[in-house]
Amino acid sequence: MTAASLDFAGENLLRELAPQVLGAVIRRFRDFSSAEDAVQEALLAAAVQWPEEGVPDNPRGWLIQVAARRMTDQLRSELARRRRETVVMQYPPDQQVASGADPTSLAHFGSSFGGAGSGDETEQDDTLILLFMCCHPALTRPSAIALTLRAVGGLTTGEIANAFLVPEATMAQRISRAKQRIKTSGVPFRMPTAHERAECLDAVLHVLYLIFNEGYSSSIGPDLQRSDLANEAIRLTRAVHNLLPGVGEVAGLLALMLLTDARRLARTGPDGDLIPLTEQDRTLWDRNAIAEGVALITETLSKGSIGAYQLQAAVAAVHDEAARVEDTDWPQIVALYGLLKRMSDNPMVTLNHAIAVAMVNGGPAGLELLKALDADERVAGHYRLDAVRAHLLEMAGDHEAAIAHYQAAAGRTASIPERNYLTTQAARLTQLLDKK
């Protein structure tokens, strides 16, 4: 006999509720770290009980109650001050302030949110506040990623450890250190001020982007797992987009993810070998994801806002809209990378710009642009510079130099599929030369 498990809809419901439940519990107990543990336990309890007993009528209330009970059990043995809060717990949330049972803490929270617990708005705010907390600049990126996936994404430590190929104990420590760090840095559970907001949102988007990258680059073939990080990043970014529909860069990041992820099936062969964009079977691209991504980025750009994620999404849209590789609107891509270059001083942008320029004006024009990067220490010894230079040299007909750069790139990459691809390119050109 196997234990019943939640179906897909059930899991989705659980994970959608996770940050809302956590927000509610933090609000009451004001202890992010233990609240987070308690909510994890409540989620696990739901995953075991719901398949057998059915999803309760009020799943959110059920989870809050179970998590709160854990908290209460834990706190009962602690300070007397805490004990008073467990009494308050028995009131419905909106009566807590009115009852005056604990005016100092709850009224304080109420005021910072413009009224305590007015339904949907608070729940949605909580998801955002949690994201801002988990992606706080005081945390290292790996810690922020792990904490976001657990506290906001509702993944278990085991699932996160699995996705990053580290032991569960190691990931557990990483998460607990991140929580400790939040505690010692005194990051408050509240919406960032208008002044902090832009920086905080940048950090959130960057963490979501990294989660997506991790998932997208390591996924091979059609296997979709619950802890699939690319899907998780899209789900979380979609949630942020729903909460902040007017912020162009959020829409841009969501569009970028959708338009990139649409090619997932086509980018690896049956054995996990890498297939470059130009050689992909475009009939395998996900039309729905492309349609959604294109609509999103078109609408966003029409509002006149512009940002790095939006421009990258626009580039992805140009690729995705070309039915055949030769239909690609390269001049448009050159223009977009030109804009991007003006906005950010990122050598990877220059690399992509050089490729696009080479597609329009030929290999030598692209190689000319690469020269500027030789003096840039961020990229000078990087395999991508060698790989792109090899590609452009091949386009320009200098096969001998191209082989040398393909080989140099193969020696420098830390990715096996990429190394295989680059080595194969070098071998292919060597064979061509030998035949001459």
Add this chain to the structure above:
Amino acid sequence: MKFMLMMHAPRGTGDWSVFKWPPEDLKAHINFMKRFGRELKDAGELVAAEGLAAPDQARVVRATKGGGPEVTDGPFPEAKEFLAGYWIVDVESPEQAYEIAARASAAPGPGGAPLNLRIEVREVMSAPAVDL
């Protein structure tokens, strides 16, 4: 980024003859290694770690023409060093891996003096970059 830290120890009758160390020094060394492993785990950096059996038990295997194993003593009796064990750590930069390697290298030997063992640091291959 994951890195493998391979600890090389001098071989034979040289410095590395742990069985001849005073027992308290050996104990200090073992305790150091245990504590070091725990610290890596607590820092959320440890992926894996193993110590390897003594080199005189090592064998080198090569396939014969028929595909079966041909076993010889090894590795290379003339080698001055052998692989004693390894750690795999997950860190943010090569510099962090070097720092961890230096800590391992300074494991205490006879008289509590640091051994300054040679640690080879190699990046573990990972997923390809995103083709944006």
